[in-house]
Amino acid sequence: MLKQTPKKKFLLLFVLLLILGLLNISLGSVSIPFYDILDILTGNISIKESWLTIILNFRVPKAITAILVGSGLSVAGLLMQTLFRNPLAGPFVLGISSGASFGVALFILGGSLFSGFLLTNSISYWSLPIASSLGAFFVLSAVIVAANKVKNTMSILIIGLMFGSLTAALISILTYFSEASQIQQFLFWSFGSLGNLSWNELFIFSSIYGISILATLTIIKPLNSLLLGENYAKSTGINIKKSRNIILLITSILTGVITAFAGPIAFIGLAVPHIARIIFSTANHKVLIPAVLLLGAIVMLICDTIAQLPASEFTLPINAITSLFGAPIVIWLLIRKKKLFV
């Protein structure tokens, strides 16, 4: 057997993650020598004050955000694909991302409709994340209610798609009646952004993320049993209804909190699980979950490094980069492998 063991692959990916993390932190509009960056990261603070601020308050939080967003969305995508046994499922498909977008749209665009209810021109720090989470949670609750009435998982997938269309339509209507400045504001949010997170926000983000990932580890067994379909899973003693609700809950919390803090980010949730399956050629969630965590973080760091256009003052919208560079990669991988798996 020429196959490398998963352990070796994990080690390689981990080293790659470290290198990309360092690279991501060392590149930006202000050029800072690499050795000084290492100094700052290892606790030496006797360096130029402005550099210290840039590294510790901007670049490091941004890199951490990229890691959390990438790995979190990838896990959410993996869970959806396994639950729906559909290789095209992802957080976007269930309408959760759309729900989060709708929350934000209602908040930013709805201002003029409801005659300035709640907000003036300045949007407070916390309002966006809360609006987004509420939107995600609303769609999720609707999907869970539907999931408990409808037994067929395929129907739930379609219901999720319908919710996505509904919220998209509502956003269009809101946009139509909004002022140009508000539309611009909403548009900027929808580009996605990994920066702008304070350490406090990052703390809240990572706590919710951490709990969700820990919860994911407890459902490895039902996830694996779902690989044979719900009837077989049930016949080996798995409580399908409970497992399904836990999977939906974890997905929506992860997607909700990520969309809140980083905007709607496409492609990652759908694509990374496939990259993981191709690299590790397995369906076992004991391998796939750590694999998508690592790969999601890696892919997101790469996208962010590209987005900040090294040595220039501009930053491209992260959402465009994930799609622009990710979609062709996935297409190429799939054409090479010729088959999509769950």
Next chain:
Amino acid sequence: MIKNTKNIILKTDNLTIGYSQKKRNKIVLSKINIAIESGTLISVLGKNGIGKSTLLRTLSKVQKPISGFVYLDEQSLDSYSESALSKRLSLVLTERLPESQLTVFELIALGRQPYTNWIDTLSRVDLEKIDTAIKQTEITHLKNELFYELSDGQLQRVLIARALAQDTAVIILDEPTAHLDMYQTINIFTLLQKLVKETNKTIIISSHEINLALKLSDQIILMTENNLQFGTTAALVSQNIFDTIFPDTLLKFDKSLEQFVIKSS
């Protein structure tokens, strides 16, 4: 091991099967009273749409009976929890498996889930049971293959191995010989017959292979409109029941052969 054939493992009591709908129930068959002994191969026969699957689904608690009871080991199916039932009864279904990169070994190992811990670690006992199941179904050479690359006949053996690994007293198979060629069909039947003899498990299958089933099963459940007959092939033959299941234009039942034959024109 001494084979105790008097031991009743699965019993129904005035069972009515069908689908409960909002306004009224759609009854497939009522007043089913059968008692199945352990260590037997039972074939459920009948024409398309007669309710073979409904019966098997009801016996395996996938579907609720309209009325009446099913007893497994003298305990009503209702009172079994999902996890308790999964240690007594395993299934081989006709539905297509989702396409995943599970290997044959991993697929069979999923049969051990009723016994594994929360993170699905395989113990020494688990590995032994999996190994035995693989040997009994003679698929050692397929162990590391990906299941979606197997032929239908091979996959059927793997699914039977998964059910064996689950280590249950009863295995219910819904049409395990569908889509198989003649050789593979006989192959699966003789495998099931061998397993019943070797392991003293009770295996219940539904099948359209009437001729084979009549030859190889210990007992037959024959479903016709409004009726269900249960007994050995010889007993059912002596009652002249087989003449009635198909319209007699193309086939006839040859009593001496205990087989259906094509009518010569």
